[in-house]
Structures are given as structure tokens and as C-alpha cells.
Amino acid sequence: MIWNEAKECMSRDELEALQSARLVKQVNRVYHNVEYYRKKMQAAGLEPGDIKGIEDLDKLPFTTYADLRDTYPFGLAAAPRSELVRVHASSGTTGKPKIAVYTRRDIDIWAECVARCLSMAGITKDDIIQVGYGYGLFTGGLGAHYGAEYLGALVLPMSTGNTQKLIDMMIDCDVTSIACTPSYLLHVAEDLEKAGLVDKIKLKSAICGAEPWTDEMRDQMESRLHIKAYDIYGLTEMMGPGVACDCEYHKGLHIWEDHFLPEIIDPATQKQLPKGSDGELVITNLTKEGMPLIRYRTKDLTSIEYDKCECGRTMARIQRFRGRSDDMLIIRGVNVFPSQVEAALLTVEGTTPHYMLVVDRVDNTDTLEVQVEVAENVFTDEIKSLEKLSKAVHDKLKMAIGLNAKVKLVEPNGLEHFDGKSKHVTDKRKLYQ
Numbered sequence: 001m002i003w004n005e006a007k008e009c010m011s012r013d014e015l016e017a018l019q020s021a022r023l024v025k026q027v028n029r030v031y032h033n034v035e036y037y038r039k040k041m042q043a044a045g046l047e048p049g050d051i052k053g054i055e056d057l058d059k060l061p062f063t064t065y066a067d068l069r070d071t072y073p074f075g076l077a078a079a080p081r082s083e084l085v086r087v088h089a090s091s092g093t094t095g096k097p098k099i100a101v102y103t104r105r106d107i108d109i110w111a112e113c114v115a116r117c118l119s120m121a122g123i124t125k126d127d128i129i130q131v132g133y134g135y136g137l138f139t140g141g142l143g144a145h146y147g148a149e150y151l152g153a154l155v156l157p158m159s160t161g162n163t164q165k166l167i168d169m170m171i172d173c174d175v176t177s178i179a180c181t182p183s184y185l186l187h188v189a190e191d192l193e194k195a196g197l198v199d200k201i202k203l204k205s206a207i208c209g210a211e212p213w214t215d216e217m218r219d220q221m222e223s224r225l226h227i228k229a230y231d232i233y234g235l236t237e238m239m240g241p242g243v244a245c246d247c248e249y250h251k252g253l254h255i256w257e258d259h260f261l262p263e264i265i266d267p268a269t270q271k272q273l274p275k276g277s278d279g280e281l282v283i284t285n286l287t288k289e290g291m292p293l294i295r296y297r298t299k300d301l302t303s304i305e306y307d308k309c310e311c312g313r314t315m316a317r318i319q320r321f322r323g324r325s326d327d328m329l330i331i332r333g334v335n336v337f338p339s340q341v342e343a344a345l346l347t348v349e350g351t352t353p354h355y356m357l358v359v360d361r362v363d364n365t366d367t368l369e370v371q372v373e374v375a376e377n378v379f380t381d382e383i384k385s386l387e388k389l390s391k392a393v394h395d396k397l398k399m400a401i402g403l404n405a406k407v408k409l410v411e412p413n414g415l416e417h418f419d420g421k422s423k424h425v426t427d428k429r430k431l432y433q
């Protein structure tokens with residue numbers, strides 16, 4: 001089902017003309033409204049008039065997390081304070097989160113983009129959908145919610161944390177679709193199976209994203225719950241969920257190129273690569289007013305296919321994500337940087353900066369163990385003080401990354417060192433194909 005055929009099926013020429021006009025307008029907007037961008041462009045010897053269309057995109061400087069951190073919280077806002085209506089945020093590498101601000105029009109465009117994604121999954125105004133992404137600063141809950149309402153579906157804003165209630169209401173309300181992380185959906189499937197309730201549900205589709213997942217996970221969801229599962233992608237900095245989504249042919253995620261201008265760069269040389277190449281996804285906001293980002297380095301590694309899809313849409317398709325060009329992990333849907341853990345450990349007396357994050361998936365739920373080397377004298381102490389230290393580490397981590405981690409204290413030099421450097425992550429989940 002195509003939500004906005006005029007947009008989703010535009011010819012490439014028509015689309016590129018639209019992108020060029022929007023890019024020129026956006027570059028003018030940030031140059032005149034955002035001092036930080038103006039200075040960056042001036043330092044690169046650029047004036048807005050130098051950007052005449054998408055062919056000039058690679059003249060523009062990149063935007064990175066460091067720019068967001070330097071301008072935190074509202075330094076990249078391109079609309080007056082009185083026009084801003086919403087803030088969302090996700091974890092940064094240390095301390096300050098990545099923030100996004102929206103105007104009313106941004107929220108409407110976001111809702112339309114999500115509605116396009118949901119339509120792609122066959123959802124209509126006759127559907128009843130549970131949103132199982134977290135509501136709050138995280139974009140997942142409210143993003144999916146507004147999109148589903150825009151479409152006219154009946155929305156149950158479940159948020160996260162109460163699987164029993166989610167299952168009860170799924171059955172009582174004849175829920176036909178669910179939007180949540182893929183690992184959570186498998187967890188729900190398991191609980192439904194244990195309770196013998198799979199044949200009581202009316203679920204037809206799931207829209208899963210916020211973390212990488214595999215074809216094997218899709219097969220499991222589809223066969224265990226008798227549904228169709230779709231992949232939705234997005235990131236706070238650009239908007240939230242709904243930047244791209246896959247259609248019934250599952251040949252990649254259609255990116256809404258009338259709002260998001262994608263390119264692939266080599267993360268090492270930072271050079272734009274020819275169409276079809278593998279590299280890091282970079283996106284420019286073509287229509288966002290609140291905090292438009294120009295050439296934002298997503299750090300997600302993938303490639304993009306441009307040929308027309310069997311579904312009829314002409315919008316390019318992001319292929320399977322193959323990893324990240326930084327060390328960000330997504331654990332239970334939460335973005336975690338090892339540097340956040342390191343910063344938290346530094347504040348706990350008795351620990352050292354030598355640590356290892358062991359991430360695994362047990363019964364479809366991510367587990368995190370933080371192994372940390374402690375000072376010599378700690379091990380000579382009695383059990384009680386070890387327990388106290390372990391709790392202090394746990395609580396600091398909970399505050400820093402928002403997750404409950406299992407803490408394992410290790411004796412000095414107890415962790416393996418590689419070429420003198422500590423390796424900080426062992427991820428046993430194998431989420432990238």
C-alpha cells in the first residue's frame with residue numbers, strides 16, 4: 001500500500017530537481033540562522049550561492065556528534081525559540097546527549113514519514129496498533145505514535161516494561177500490529193508461546209527497528225507469530241524512526257529522499273563514494289526547520305541501491321547495516337558507548353579504567369556484564385566491602401547508561417590486554433550479517 005504515491009514514486013529527474021531546490025533553501029537557512037554553520041561554511045570558503053544543487057553537496061562540510069556536543073543544547077537550532085515545540089535526545093559518547101528540536105511542521109513531516117512506513121507494512125486506519133517503543137526523550141514511542149495516528153490507526157501507547165499487560169491488551173483489544181524493537185518482539189513471542197496464547201492473537205504485522213536485526217530473526221518472528229515483519233530505521237539527530245523502512249519485497253529500506261538526502265562516504269578518507277559503494281551513511285535534512293543537519297555522519301555502515309523496486313516506489317533502498325564506524329552498541333534498544341562506561345568507572349573509587357563489556361542475548365533479551373579491574377587493596381578487603389564496591393559500580397552505570405548491568409570485579413591485570421591496549425567490548429550477539 002502506497003501512502004503518498006505522488007512523492008514515493010517520483011521519477012529520479014523529478015526527485016533530484018526537488019532535492020536540489022530543497023538543498024539550496026536549506027543551506028541558505030542554516031547559513032543565515034545558525035552562527036555555527038555560517039562560521040563552518042566560511043572556514044571552508046563557502047557561501048550559500050556556491051551550492052546550486054545536489055551536485056555541489058560534497059563541497060559542504062560534514063556535521064558530526066562533536067558539533068552537536070559543542071553546540072549543546074540548542075546551538076544548532078535554525079528556528080526561533082518560539083517556533084520550537086519538541087525536544088528528543090539519545091546518548092552521546094560521554095556526558096551530553098545528542099539532542100534534536102522540532103517545529104510543528106517538523107512534527108507533521110515526521111508523522112507523514114512514519115505513516116508512509118506503516119502503510120508500507122500494510123497498516124491502514126482500520127488497524128489497531130500497539131506502540132512498544134519507549135515514550136519520552138527517546139524518539140521511538142512518540143515517533144511511531146504520531147505516525148500511526150496520522151494514518152488514522154487506533155493506537156495503544158504501551159511504551160516498554162510491562163509485557164504481561166501488553167499481551168493481555170493485545171488479546172483483549174484484537175491488536176493487529178505492533179511497533180517495537182525486534183528483540184522485544186521475540187521476547188513477547190516467547191511469553192505468548194509459554195502461556196499457550198499464540199492462537200488467541202490477531203496480530204498481522206510488526207514494525208521493528210531501533211537496533212540491528214537479522215533475516216533469521218525475521219523468519220522466527222514470522223513463523224512463530226504468523227505475521228509479516230518490517231524493518232524501520234531512523235536516528236534522533238535526523239528525526240527519529242521513519243527515515244527509511246522496507247516494503248514487502250524486503251530488498252532494503254526505502255529512504256524518504258524528498259526529506260533526507262543520503263550519500264555514502266569512505267569513513268577513513270571522508271570522500272563521497274560512487275552510487276552502490278559500501279561505506280558510511282551520511283544524511284542531509286532537506287526540510288527540517290528546527291535543527292536541520294547538513295551532511296550528518298550517521299556512523300552506520302551500509303550501501304544504497306537506486307534501481308526501481310518491484311513495489312513501485314522509486315525511493316532508494318538502504319541495504320543491510322553491516323556495523324558502525326564507531327564503537328556504539330545498542331543494548332536492549334539503548335545506545336551505549338564504552339566511553340560512557342569508562343567515564344562512570346572513573347568516578348568510583350577503588351576501580352581502574354580497565355574494563356570489558358560482555359554483551360550477549362539470552363532468551364531474546366540483551367544482557368550486559370561489566371567486568372572491571374579493581375585496585376590491589378580492594379581484593380584484600382572483606383567480602384562486604386567488595387559487595388559495596390560492586391553496588392556502587394552498578395548504580396553509577398545505571399545512572400550513566402540507564403541499564404542494569406551485572407558487575408564482575410576482577411583482580412588487577414585480570415583482564416586480557418591486546419598489544420598493550422585493553423579491548424573493551426565482547427559482543428556475542430552477531431547482529432550484523
Ligand code: DLL
Binds near residue numbers: 212241
Ligand atoms: O533508534 C530511532 C528509532 C526508533 C528507529 C524506533 C526505529 C524505531 P537512536 O536512539 O538515535 O534512534 O539510534 C539511532 O540506532 O544510527 C542505528 O545505528 C540504529 N538503528 C536504528 N534503527 C535501526 C535498524 C532510534 N532498523 C541508531 N537497523 C542508528 C539497524 C538501527 N540499526
